[in-house]
Amino acid sequence: MSDRTSTPLTSSTASTASRQVGTSGGAAPVARLEHVSKSFGLGAGRVDALRDVSLDLHAGRFTAVMGPSGSGKSTLMHITAGLDQATSGRVLLGDTDITGLDDTQLTLLRRRRIGFVFQAFNLVPTLDVSANIELPFRLDGRRATADERAWIDWLVGTLGLGARLTHRPHQLSGGQQQRVAIARALATRPDLVFADEPTGNLDSATGRGVLDVLRSATRDHGQSIAMVTHDPVAASYADRVVFLADGALVHEIGPSTPAEVSAVMLDLERAA
Ligand SMILES: Nc1ncnc2c1ncn2[C@@H]1O[C@H](COP(=O)(O)OP(=O)(O)O)[C@@H](O)[C@H]1O
Ligand SMILES: [Mg+2]
Secondary structure, three states: OOOOOOEHHHHHOOHHHHHOOOOOOOOOOEEEEEEEEEEOHHHHHHHEEEEEEEEEEEOOEEEEEEOOOOOOOOHHHHOOOOOOOOOOEEEEEEEEEEEOOOOHHHHHHHHEEEEEOOOOOOOOOOOHHHHHHHHHHHHHEEEOHHHHHHHHHHHHHHHHOOOOOOOOOHHHHHHHHHHHHHHHOOOOOOOOOOOOOOOOOOOHHHHHHHHHHHHHHHHHHOOOOOEOOOOHHHHHOOOEEEEOOOOOEEEOOOOOOOHHHHHHHHHHHHHH
């Protein structure tokens, strides 16, 4: 594991490392965590899910967050997206410090600036594909502009959903449902899209199709994506992989093959 893109990740090297790896050097991060800790429960039952995590997510990048089950990946995503509150530390989305926002402000911010793709596709069963994709606009009390309409048409075409627009979720395969969820997450061109194990419920060929779309959204359209995964193949689609172990960020690497990602995971498990 002495490959040259490999960088030990401590709070003092984190920003240097991300500048080396990224193409957006110097640009303001789309999201920033500063010394974020999160505990659940009290006393003997207390779980420290995140321990002093500092991380910048840069615009236009596809970042994978890896780590074993229980290492804090979902907690990290929820806190960065304002779905949950840090116990200590600061979270910024763009230049908005979200740590002090109330629930209403957080809801609005998420609606306008963040997209989500989950392992369970979370489509609305009573709405057809078209209406599911347009849901973020409806929730925001507006219609897609002509420009956004063209973008949605492109997404629908690229995702192969053109013949499915009037179908409801139960009439679609798992892979098709996840592609609808991706179209919905990208439709408003959010500042940042979070994907939590987006291929977890898909067979590997279908999963690769979904990962291709996410990578293309970043490479060809400048979309910023943060994807939580424990799958080295999924992580190999990202252009940066950060590793969590027991709630701490312990390592990061640049673009890597599945074998390279697996080697880091193995090293971290041995060190644990
Ligand atoms: N709402 C919660 N209440 C209590 N403990 C939680 C809660 N959410 C997560 N945890 C604990 O925090 C740790 C990290 O969980 P999580 O972020 O879901 O890990 P991962 O996504 O990497 O599997 C685990 O020990 C988990 O049991
Ligand atoms: Mg999780």
